[in-house]
Amino acid sequence: MTTNYTKYANTLKQHLIDLSTPGKAEASRRYFPHGIVCVGANAADIKFVVKHFLESYPKLTPEQLLAITETVLERAEYSEEKMVAYGLINKQVKKHYDDTLLQRFRYWLENYANNWALVDDLCIKTLFNFLMARPHLIEHTKDWAHSDVSWCRRASNVAWVKFIKRKIGKTEYTLDKKLIFENCTLLLSDQDEFVQKSIGWLLKVTTAEHEQDVLAFIEKNAKNMPRGTIRYALEKVDPEVRLKVLRG
Numbered sequence: 001m002t003t004n005y006t007k008y009a010n011t012l013k014q015h016l017i018d019l020s021t022p023g024k025a026e027a028s029r030r031y032f033p034h035g036i037v038c039v040g041a042n043a044a045d046i047k048f049v050v051k052h053f054l055e056s057y058p059k060l061t062p063e064q065l066l067a068i069t070e071t072v073l074e075r076a077e078y079s080e081e082k083m084v085a086y087g088l089i090n091k092q093v094k095k096h097y098d099d100t101l102l103q104r105f106r107y108w109l110e111n112y113a114n115n116w117a118l119v120d121d122l123c124i125k126t127l128f129n130f131l132m133a134r135p136h137l138i139e140h141t142k143d144w145a146h147s148d149v150s151w152c153r154r155a156s157n158v159a160w161v162k163f164i165k166r167k168i169g170k171t172e173y174t175l176d177k178k179l180i181f182e183n184c185t186l187l188l189s190d191q192d193e194f195v196q197k198s199i200g201w202l203l204k205v206t207t208a209e210h211e212q213d214v215l216a217f218i219e220k221n222a223k224n225m226p227r228g229t230i231r232y233a234l235e236k237v238d239p240e241v242r243l244k245v246l247r248g
Contacts, residue, residue: 004059005064005071012053012072015078018043019222028079039078044079050087060086062096065089070104073112082118093130101130102137106144106152113151116194120126123158131163135173138163145183156183161205177210179243181217188224199225200232207236218245 016039025040041049041108054060060068066086072085105127113119131138144156160183163175184199207214215237218230222245234242 005068006075008053008057008068009072009075011083012049012068012084012167013077015049015052016041016045016078017082019049031117032115034115036079036117037077039080041080046083049084050090053084053088053131054174062089062092065092066097073108079115079118082112083121086122090126090129093126094133097130099134099137104141105130106147109144109152109155110147110149113155115152116154116197119151119155119194120158123155124162127155127159128162129188131159132168135168138173138175139179142179142183145186150190150195153187153190153192153195154198157187157195157202160195161202165209174209177206177213180206180210181213185221188221193201196226197230197232200229203229203233204235211237215241215245222248 011034013244020040020125024042024045025038027042028038028040029036047215048104069085069088072081072088076085094221105122108122109119113122127141138160141156141159144159147153148155160180165172165174167173184203187195187199190196203214203217214233218225218233222230230246233247234245237245
């Protein structure tokens, strides 16, 4: 029997299909060398679908929107459907739901994510809004680094890139740099290229506050770090310093 939530999921999927084009699908595939199943909707389309849906069903409660999100994720055929699913609750997560939603995020990463964009979209938008209202949970994502799923391990780093130092309310939150380097050390031997790129990304944003610490970390671990990870980590560093480090 078709539930209302399934009907909503089908409505969202059809809207994406209506907006899709082969050209947009081809443009999306360029960013995914290992392949992606996409319908051919771009970021603007995804944003429009979410906005139109929420405006069309203004009486849906936060709990119902979360149920629709999970229904879409369970049934999704295309990557864009999953991004729409995240978008449905982006504005809900600050004021609604409880701390256990963090466990659901991990479940989504381990069961529904199948490309780097889905990891980053969830972490940089939905999870970010959720953690902005619950800074006491920010450090808890370190446990994701132990996941058997590489996308979740990537998320353990990406979840922190906007929290190195950030004003939250009337206070300034600063992520413990010890945790940053512990997480990077733990994942240095990870064979997944997208986990390695997440290490480079986290170290890159960390240089804004702790450049010397990052340089010391790279110097200490250079023999165990892929060249690409090091280059990514040094993108914001003075060119002369970067060249010196790369030359060893």
